[in-house]
Amino acid sequence: MQHQPTILTRARYPLLCAFVICLVGAFVGTHVPGEDIPDIRLSDKSMHIIGFACLGTAAILTLAGFGVSPRRRVFVTAVCLAIYGIIDENTQPYFGRGCDSLDWLADVFGIFIAITAWEYAFAASTAADDVPRRRRLTLGTLATALVLIAAGM
Incomplete structure (x- = not known):
């Protein structure tokens, strides 16, 4: 039996x-x-949350399309976009903009929203009865966000 590619794999x-x-x-x-x-x-702050939720969505969907495991795509999305947010904030003063650590926390919150929403959607679409996996996923996402927030303070 041949595996049928998903819409994300094809896209x-x-x-x-x-x-x-x-x-x-x-x-x-x-x-x-x-x-x-x-x-x-x-x-x-709302713009930061929305912007990074969009970036997080694009990252999660892209990684899912390439078949990256849920745990790895959560980690890669959270860490890479949080690092991008730090770089983005720290380079803005060169262009007459401000650098604010609260903006970065809003970025991390947007990333957390995207990761949580999409991973719940993936979990619900693949195995509705796999409740322990969803709990672990949520706890892992929350723990990652808390570590990133703590690192920024």
Whole structure:
């Protein structure tokens, strides 16, 4: 019996392109000089949460498309995007923007939201009766987020 590719497997390269485009767009958008920023009616922290939830979504879906295990994709997404958030915040002063550790915490929260939402969706779609796995996954995601938050303080 041959394994049927999932929709994510078939879309892995477009997902990778979308992730790269999101990452480049986020970097460019966060490095626009302070005086050139358009007035958007969302709080700064909300924009960080939404932006990193989108990046986290793109990363999780891309890694799932390439067949990366749930534990590894959670770890890679959390660590790589948290490191990207640190680099992003620390390079903004070169472009007339501020560097704020609370912005980074908002980034980590957005990453946590994306990871939790998508991994719950994957767990629910693959095995509805696998409750212990979902509990471990949630605890692992929460522990990763707490470690990242503690490292930033």
